[in-house]
Amino acid sequence: xxxxxxxxxxxxxxxxxxxxxxxxxxxxxxxxxxxxxxxxxxxxxxxxxxxxxxxxxxxxxxxxxxxxxxxxxxxxxxxxxxxxxxxxxxxxxxxxxxxxxxxxxxxxxxxxxxxxxxxxxxxxxxxxxxxxxxxxxxxxxxxxxxxxxxxxxxxxxxxxxxxxxxxxxxxxxxxxxxxxxxxxxxxxxxxxxxxxxxxxxxxxxxxxxxxxxxxxxxxxxxxxxxxxxxxxxxxxxxxxxxxxxxxxxxxxxxxxxxxxxxxxxxxxxxxxxxxxxxxxxxxxxxxxxxxxxxxxxxxxxxxxxxxxxxxxxxxxxxxxxxxxxxxxxxxxxxxxxxxxxxxxxxxxxxxxxxxxxxxxxxxxxxxxxxxxxxxxxxxxxxxxxxxxxxxxxxxxxxxxxxxxxxxxxxxxxxxxxxxxxxxxxxxxxxxxxxxxxxxxxxxxxxxxxxxxxxxxxxxxxxxxxxxxxxxxxxxxxxxxxxxxxxxxxxxxxxxxxxxxxxxxxxxxxxxxxxxxxxxxxxxxxxxxxxxxxxxxxxxxxxxxxxxxxxxxxxxxxxxxxxxxxxxxxxxxxxxxxxxxxxxxxxxxxxxxxxxxxxxxxxxxxxxxxxxxxxxxxxxxxxxxxxxxxxxxxxxxxxxxxxxxxxxxxxxxxxxxxxxxxxxxxxxxxxxxxxxxxxxxxxxxxxxxxxxxxxxxxxxxxxxxxxxxxxxxxxxxxxxxxxxxxxxxxxxxxxxxxxx
Ligand code: C2E
Ligand code: CA
Ligand code: CA
Numbered sequence: 138x139x140x141x142x143x144x145x146x147x148x149x150x151x152x153x154x155x156x157x158x159x160x161x162x163x164x165x166x167x168x169x170x171x172x173x174x175x176x177x178x179x180x181x182x183x184x185x186x187x188x189x190x191x192x193x194x195x196x197x198x199x200x201x202x203x204x205x206x207x208x209x210x211x212x213x214x215x216x217x218x219x220x221x222x223x224x225x226x227x228x229x230x231x232x233x234x235x236x237x238x239x240x241x242x243x244x245x246x247x248x249x250x251x252x253x254x255x256x257x258x259x260x261x262x263x264x265x266x267x268x269x270x271x272x273x274x275x276x277x278x279x280x281x282x283x284x285x286x287x288x289x290x291x292x293x294x295x296x297x298x299x300x301x302x303x304x305x306x307x308x309x310x311x312x313x314x315x316x317x318x319x320x321x322x323x324x325x326x327x328x329x330x331x332x333x334x335x336x337x338x339x340x341x342x343x344x345x346x347x348x349x350x351x352x353x354x355x356x357x358x359x360x361x362x363x364x365x366x367x368x369x370x371x372x373x374x375x376x377x378x379x380x381x382x383x384x385x386x387x388x389x390x391x392x393x394x395x396x397x398x399x400x401x402x403x404x405x406x407x408x409x410x411x412x413x414x415x416x417x418x419x420x421x422x423x424x425x426x427x428x429x430x431x432x433x434x435x436x437x438x439x440x441x442x443x444x445x446x447x448x449x450x451x452x453x454x455x456x457x458x459x460x461x462x463x464x465x466x467x468x469x470x471x472x473x474x475x476x477x478x479x480x481x482x483x484x485x486x487x488x489x490x491x492x493x494x495x496x497x498x499x500x501x502x503x504x505x506x507x508x509x510x511x512x513x514x515x516x517x518x519x520x521x522x523x524x525x526x527x528x529x530x531x532x533x534x535x536x537x538x539x540x541x542x543x544x545x546x547x548x549x550x551x552x553x554x555x556x557x558x559x560x561x562x563x564x565x566x567x568x569x570x571x572x573x574x575x576x577x578x579x580x581x582x583x584x585x586x587x588x589x590x591x592x593x594x595x596x597x598x599x600x601x602x603x604x605x606x607x608x609x610x611x612x613x614x615x616x617x618x619x620x621x622x623x624x625x626x627x628x629x630x631x632x633x634x635x636x637x638x639x640x641x642x643x644x645x646x647x648x649x650x651x652x653x654x655x656x657x658x659x660x661x662x663x664x665x666x667x668x669x670x671x672x673x674x675x676x677x678x679x680x681x682x683x684x685x686x687x688x689x690x691x692x693x694x695x696x697x698x699x700x701x702x703x704x705x706x707x708x709x710x711x712x713x714x715x716x717x718x719x720x721x722x723x724x725x726x727x728x729x730x731x732x733x734x735x736x737x738x739x740x741x742x743x744x745x746x747x748x749x750x751x752x753x754x755x756x757x758x759x760x761x762x763x764x765x766x767x768x769x770x771x772x773x774x775x776x777x778x779x780x781x782x783x784x785x786x787x788x789x790x791x792x793x794x795x796x797x798x799x800x801x802x803x804x805x806x807x808x809x810x811x812x813x814x815x816x817x818x819x820x821x822x823x824x825x826x827x828x829x830x831x832x833x834x835x836x837x838x839x840x841x842x843x844x845x846x847x848x849x850x851x852x853x854x855x856x857x858x859x860x861x862x863x864x865x866x867x868x869x870x871x872x873x874x875x876x
Pocket of ligand 3: 771772792794795828
């Protein structure tokens with residue numbers, strides 16, 4: 138049945154570890170990737186800015202370069218005079234051949250070209266195409282202050298001889314001219330410093346055009362670290378980065394393309410081997426962690442399972458315990474209900490198990506329980522379950538058997554356990570068990586109901602003498618109900634002074650003198666009528682009322698005995714009073730309250746007192762004897778202990794059980810047992826009382842056998858205190874007559 142546990146995996150530990158590792162890895166990789174990507178983006182932005190900057194710088198350097206040619210008195214005059222030959226030689230040919238300009242124009246104050254040089258198809262008329270493209274630059278040079286700062290017109294002040302200062306203005310920008318990206322510089326032409334002639338307000342202009350060719354872009358690439366830089370129209374595969382170059386007036390001049398710098402990617406490529414190694418390490422670490430976690434989890438599961446199993450296993454026998462039974466039973470009942478079959482619940486109780494523990498010791502008791510468990514396991518049919526409940530109570534759950542088979546099984550249990558147990562210690566133990574059973578679903582539909590009813594049946598089996606298993610019968614419930622009712626009634630009678638005491642005399646062997654009286658409790662319930670002590674005394678013991686009854690009897694008896702000088706009184710004390718009560722204190726208190734001499738009190742206890750806790754029994758007996766009270770062993774012979782064994786407890790008196798006296802047909806004289814008991818008692822120096830003397834013949838035999846006291850209906854039935862007073866008085870007279 139313990140196999141019905143849910144299977145579980147270790148994933149509850151390993152999964153989180155693996156997930157955590159994977160997540161961390163993902164985060165690291167993602168950060169690296171994003172970082173690299175951003176670095177690349179940043180690098181691209183920087184490269185774009187670099188292009189813009191480089192072009193601008195180039196323009197400026199050209200403008201600077203041309204300052205020599207435009208702050209020049211000769212050029213000023215020659216251009217103003219429109220000396221085309223000079224212009225051709227000093228501007229056109231010179232600037233083209235020496236400095237590599239592709240186009241050169243000189244503009245008049247009205248901005249029309251008076252001279253033009255264009256390398257490819259150089260003619261003045263060409264300026265008609267160029268003019269509109271650069272008109273803003275022309276205006277910027279003529280009126281720098283009215284132009285936005287972007288134009289960045291460079292102004293140089295040139296002081297003339299007459300103290301007048303003229304401004305030399307130059308501006309540079311990129312323009313698309315004849316389909317080619319070019320740097321254009323527009324500059325005023327002014328005389329050198331110290332020029333003596335007067336200078337007009339509208340200077341001539343030099344327009345210089347230099348194509349930004351493949352060479353230039355190549356250099357740009359080299360200088361600023363661009364790879365494969367070119368204009369897109371140059372053919373060949375374009376790079377992966379482009380930049381649209383725009384002029385100051387917002388027109389597209391051309392598109393540059395190059396191979397992007399990928400510092401991020403580069404970085405990744407560099408760290409890749411290290412990263413890979415780290416990843417491997419992390420992976421290995423994770424694997425280790427997962428393995429460790431798995432083992433840990435397994436252990437947790439294992440101990441959880443062990444704990445579960447332990448909680449459902451009886452430690453001594455290894456059988457399932459009550460908890461396991463309560464778990465399995467409902468399942469079996471459900472199964473029986475489903476298939477329309479039966480489930481038998483057998484309750485097995487070892488008789489007098491306590492005695493085995495007490496007499497042979499706990500180790501032997503445990504060995505017997507273990508051996509019992511083994512035998513039960515061996516003999517039960519397949520699919521049955523044997524469980525040990527508390528103490529000496531076992532239960533068998535046997536599914537799917539016919540009524541007859543169940544009865545057979547129950548009686549087999551009795552027979553099997555009746556075989557002697559030969560323990561390892563060499564001890565041979567005989568036990569008997571009582572077995573009761575209930576059958577589901579006939580006797581009940583729930584586990585608790587079936588268990589309770591099987592218990593009722595075993596209770597019945599224990600009570601009866603029959604050595605067969607008892608099946609549950611519905612009237613057992615009625616008995617239980619009756620018992621509960623009786624208990625409630627007894628409880629209320631005890632509380633409401635409903636317990637009486639009667640007295641039976643103990644006579645000398647001649648039957649003439651009253652030596653003592655035995656106090657006996659009586660209960661007459663207002664509704665139920667008189668209830669026998671054989672019923673209400675055990676009931677009081679179980680209900681925890683015996684202490685109260687014991688004290689009531691003791692108080693009444695000591696009080697009544699005040700009227701019976703010289704007569705001892707005997708009071709019965711039950712085992713549970715010795716073991717659970719404070720009998721010594723109670724007796725001492727009662728004696729002192731009643732001013733009753735302890736020597737006149739006799740306490741009668743039965744052998745069963747010695748079964749539970751020898752040590753305590755001994756202590757309590759010593760305590761009572763220390764008060765001066767005598768102790769009698771009652772009902773001797775009904776138990777199993779030898780007199781030799783009992784001697785150790787130091788009884789003062791022995792009361793032979795009445796079953797030996799009214800033993801039936803055989804005459805007393807032939808009872809070997811009785812003869813030997815009396816003989817042995819005498820040898821041990823005990824006073825011997827015979828109970829249940831009903832005939833003259835018995836009296837005479839016991840007299841001659843050497844008994845010291847006789848008790849029985851022959852002399853008197855139990856009497857009320859008043860009747861006893863009269864009885865004693867009569868026998869005192871008797872004694873007087875006799876003596
Ligand atoms: P017991 O201590 O053995 O008491 C003697 C029983 O034998 C009494 O039964 C008495 O009436 C009965 N008896 C006396 N002479 C004869 C006779 O000649 N023939 C027959 N057949 N019986 C005789 P009772 O009063 O019914 O008491 C039954 C048992 O109840 C007592 O047995 C005793 O064990 C218990 N008991 C009675 N009163 C008390 C009490 O106050 N405390 C305790 N703990 N137990 C008590
Ligand atoms: Ca007695
Ligand atoms: Ca007795």
